[in-house]
Amino acid sequence: MRLLHRKTVPLPEPAPSVVILIPAKDEEERIAACIESVLKQDYASFRIVAIDDRSTDRTGEILDRLAKDEARLEVLHVPHGALPAGWTGKCHALDMAWKRTTSDWIFFVDSDVQLHPTALSKMMGQAAGREYDFLSVMTRLECETTWERLILPLAAGAVTIMYTVSMTNNDSRPRNAFANGQAMLVRRSVYAAVGGHEAVKHLITEDVELARLIKSRDYKTRLALGGDIASTRMYSTAGQMFRGWGRIYSGMSRRRPWRILGAIAFLFACGFSAYPAIAWGIVTGERGWLIASIAHLVLMTGALACIYRWSGNAMRYAVLFPFAAGAVVALLAFALKWCASGKVEWRGTQYKTDAA
Numbered sequence: 049m050r051l052l053h054r055k056t057v058p059l060p061e062p063a064p065s066v067v068i069l070i071p072a073k074d075e076e077e078r079i080a081a082c083i084e085s086v087l088k089q090d091y092a093s094f095r096i097v098a099i100d101d102r103s104t105d106r107t108g109e110i111l112d113r114l115a116k117d118e119a120r121l122e123v124l125h126v127p128h129g130a131l132p133a134g135w136t137g138k139c140h141a142l143d144m145a146w147k148r149t150t151s152d153w154i155f156f157v158d159s160d161v162q163l164h165p166t167a168l169s170k171m172m173g174q175a176a177g178r179e180y181d182f183l184s185v186m187t188r189l190e191c192e193t194t195w196e197r198l199i200l201p202l203a204a205g206a207v208t209i210m211y212t213v214s215m216t217n218n219d220s221r222p223r224n225a226f227a228n229g230q231a232m233l234v235r236r237s238v239y240a241a242v243g244g245h246e247a248v249k250h251l252i253t254e255d256v257e258l259a260r261l262i263k264s265r266d267y268k269t270r271l272a273l274g275g276d277i278a279s280t281r282m283y284s285t286a287g288q289m290f291r292g293w294g295r296i297y298s299g300m301s302r303r304r305p306w307r308i309l310g311a312i313a314f315l316f317a318c319g320f321s322a323y324p325a326i327a328w329g330i331v332t333g334e335r336g337w338l339i340a341s342i343a344h345l346v347l348m349t350g351a352l353a354c355i356y357r358w359s360g361n362a363m364r365y366a367v368l369f370p371f372a373a374g375a376v377v378a379l380l381a382f383a384l385k386w387c388a389s390g391k392v393e394w395r396g397t398q399y400k401t402d403a404a
Contacts, residue, residue: 049214051272052170052185057177063092064152064176066168066233070098071141072159076106078281079159083114083121086157091168097149098159099141100125107159124148138229139245139254146244154239156255158230160280161187167277171233174272181238181267182259184227185274188360190281195375200282201359202352202372203293203379210307211300216259216271225263226271229255231278238267252392253299275360289375290382295392297383305387308380315373322348323370 068086072079079098086096098115100108100123108125115121126141135143146154153176155168175183189204191197207213215224232255242265248257263269283289301307322345329338352366365372386392 056173066094066153067149067151068096068155073101075159085162088165089168096121101141135249139249142245156232164277182269184232188275188279199375205355225259227255227259293379294382298386303387
């Protein structure tokens, strides 16, 4: 997944055109920083379409102010009550926007993301240069509170393990595909061929489903580590964490509970078990048992430290595994509830999803 660290293949002249689509709903605190970071891209040919998706705060006003003095930025507004039946808000906003564009490539960026000035150039250098059709990156997690730093990297790590996301880059595994909707780059002709976001309009993890659809049609689909070119602050409150990860876990599993139940069982059998095993070794005085259980804990903590480092957070949080894992078990259990009911609330809208 270190694709972006490979040598970039030179782009043709002139460089392929790119439109950057940014859907935003109630993002008044972050949308300006996002747009400003996107405008600083050093790529030769791009324009931006930002979509104010039924916001109830100042998001639309801020976007209009930014667009007033910036010719590369166009703003669309989705009025309240304009969401068609059977669509999620994000899919509808993006479908409305891309049909107004004619670029060679489409770059989807979430409104809470900040890009390094070289982000688009690096992604296009790999995607167009190596003839990929779809490229998504895992962003660095911006965590400002102790709970964010402790829980979010482990919650994200659970997703990567549960769904073997690195297999996205294995063309011989057509069923394994993952994408991060925070930053996705797709060839326009491929996006149109699979039906775009309209093809996944009713699905709550539309980014993953779009990647699955594209890869199933034998297009080259890739996922890369991109913490050095993009960052995002995902969820800052407990409510956001439960709703956000509940949506991700239940949506990616297509309401099937088995991977979620397997993750919970794994955390108990291979994570929490280290601590009572060490206690048992101490109480019984069985040296072999004690050595094995301590080795288990050391190896596990080392693996966790890598997850925290890859997410852009301090490795020391790995030693607090029982607290982080307890929270992740709670998030997984919450996702099971949504798997059973099919009712998902996200960004002020409640959706009813079909069982797989």
